[in-house]
Amino acid sequence: MHEMGIASSLLKIIxxxxxxxxxxxxxxxxxxxxxxxxxxxxxLRFCFETSIMDTDLDGAILEIEDVPLTGECVDCxxxxxxxxFVSLCPACGGKKIEKLTGTELDLVSIEAV
Amino acid sequence: MHDILIEKKILAENGAIAGANRRAFIExxxxxxxxxxxxxxxxxxxxxxxxxxxxxxxxxxxxVVGDLEGDLDAVRIAGHGxxxxxxxxxxxxxxxxxxxxxxxxxxxxxxxxxxxxxxxGNMVCPAEYDLGxxxxxxxxxxxxxxxxxLKYPAIFNTSGALVxxxxxxxxxxxxxxxxxxxxxxxxxPVLQIFETSCRTGEGIKEFCAFLAAKALALRRExxxxx
Numbered sequence: 001m002h003e004m005g006i007a008s009s010l011l012k013i014i015x016x017x018x019x020x021x022x023x024x025x026x027x028x029x030x031x032x033x034x035x036x037x038x039x040x041x042x043x044l045r046f047c048f049e050t051s052i053m054d055t056d057l058d059g060a061i062l063e064i065e066d067v068p069l070t071g072e073c074v075d076c077x078x079x080x081x082x083x084x085f086v087s088l089c090p091a092c093g094g095k096k097i098e099k100l101t102g103t104e105l106d107l108v109s110i111e112a113v
Numbered sequence: 114m115h116d117i118l119i120e121k122k123i124l125a126e127n128g129a130i131a132g133a134n135r136r137a138f139i140e141x142x143x144x145x146x147x148x149x150x151x152x153x154x155x156x157x158x159x160x161x162x163x164x165x166x167x168x169x170x171x172x173x174x175x176x177v178v179g180d181l182e183g184d185l186d187a188v189r190i191a192g193h194g195x196x197x198x199x200x201x202x203x204x205x206x207x208x209x210x211x212x213x214x215x216x217x218x219x220x221x222x223x224x225x226x227x228x229x230x231x232x233x234g235n236m237v238c239p240a241e242y243d244l245g246x247x248x249x250x251x252x253x254x255x256x257x258x259x260x261x262x263l264k265y266p267a268i269f270n271t272s273g274a275l276v277x278x279x280x281x282x283x284x285x286x287x288x289x290x291x292x293x294x295x296x297x298x299x300x301x302p303v304l305q306i307f308e309t310s311c312r313t314g315e316g317i318k319e320f321c322a323f324l325a326a327k328a329l330a331l332r333r334e335x336x337x338x339x
Contacts, residue, residue: 002206002238010123017119027114031123038240038267085266086299095302105241109118 006039006105007047011057013107021112026052026060028111034104035069036085069102127242130210134217134245138228141221142335144328145228147244149268150252151261152234155278157186158311159252160229163321164193167227170325174227177216179208181233196223207238213245227328240267247331248273255283259293262300269297274305276320281310 014029029048033039041064048062069082073089074096080089087097122128138145148156160176167174175196178187187199198216200208208230220228230246232239239249251272253261256279262269269275275297277290290308297304305323309316 002241005205005209005238006123006241009126012126013119013121013123017117021115021117023115023117036267036270038237038265084263085270087270087302088299097302105123107119107121107123109116109120111114111116113114 003039003043003047004051006044007051010048010107011051014057014110017110018112023112024056026057026110026112028061028063030063030065030108030110032065032067032104032106032108034067034102035082036099036102037105039105041066065108067101067104070100071097071102072100073097124241124243127210130214131243131245134210134213135247137217137221138245138247139331140335142332143220143225143228144324144331145230145244145246145248146324147230147232147239147246147249148252149232149236149239149249149272150234150254151236151257154234154252154254154257155311156231156234156252157189159276159278159309159317160190160195160231161193162309162311162314162317163324164190164195166318166321167325168194170321171226171328173223173225174229174328175220175223175225176229176231177208177213177220178231179212179233181206186231196225202233206233206235207242208232208244209242210244226332227324236261236265236268240265240271247327250274250276252276252278253293253297254279255286255288255290255293257288259288259290260296262293262297266300269300269304272301272304274307274320274323277306277308279310279312280308280315281312 045062052058072079073094075094076092078091150156176190177198179200184199187197191197198219200212249272307320
């Protein structure tokens with residue numbers, strides 16, 4: 001259960017940004033979570049909501065975009081979505097795969113006034 | 114209403130500290146591995162078995178041990194004449210780059226060529242926290258399932274090597290070493306796989322030789338750049 005640590009890192013960045021932009025009320029937070037990360041979206045949501053309860057940020061909505069794990073075969077160039085995390089090109093059977101998406105653990109944007 | 118684009122990694126701060134750790138270690142020619150596993154897979158026993166071989170091959174190596182509580186593992190490892198630093202994480206289920214930054218100067222002072230970081234027993238959280246290591250090593254024991262790579266893909270994907278431990282117990286379990294290898298390689302085709310037993314000593318030499326070669330190569334590179 002490290003989602004609490006991730007929620008606290010997330011809030012640290014948000015608070016810094018709000019202070020810098022002189023914003024008072026946080027409305028929405030958008031994050032991206034890749035399929036390959038070891039982060040459980042609902043656990044992160046729970047930790048986020050618990051962390052902001054009864055604080056200035058209370059009421060803010062966390063919007064999570066799940067990003068599928070996709071890759072590109074180095075040998076034949078086929079782009080594909082991983083099935084069961086298996087690193088294998090479905091077209092040529094190649095094993096040299098560049099990951100395109102699915103490792104994100106990103107704060108994308110915030111809405112605030 | 115302001116919509117502010119931030120586009121930042123949530124763990125950017127950890128990543129920055131890990132990057133600084135990595136640069137400091139590489140500059141001093143210290144090869145660092147981050148050893149992860151479930152609780153009870155045998156990380157400490159493995160390090161104990163490796164101690165005499167690594168001391169012989171490298172003159173010096175050091176260990177940082179992360180545990181929720183207590184210093185039992187550190188005491189065991191120190192008994193083999195290896196410098197050990199204990200990090201007690203309290204409630205945290207993993208080490209982070211900050212923990213290692215605190216241990217960095219100690220590790221450099223040991224004048225070591227190889228630093229083994231024994232992470233907290235946990236196969237989920239350490240996958241997200243870069244410590245500044247050169248390689249993550251996952252230990253999987255045959256008392257667990259051979260399907261574990263498929264259930265914890267992040268950690269197997271991040272690792273450079275896999276040690277299948279307690280192979281002396283394999284005849285008494287349903288663990289199929291061949292299947293475990295296939296599952297691990299499906300997730301990570303470039304994974305280096307070793308099979309070890311701390312009871313019989315099997316495979317320990319091979320794994321130590323692999324680490325020693327990595328450490329010596331890094332040291333040569335650091336000496337050239339000096």
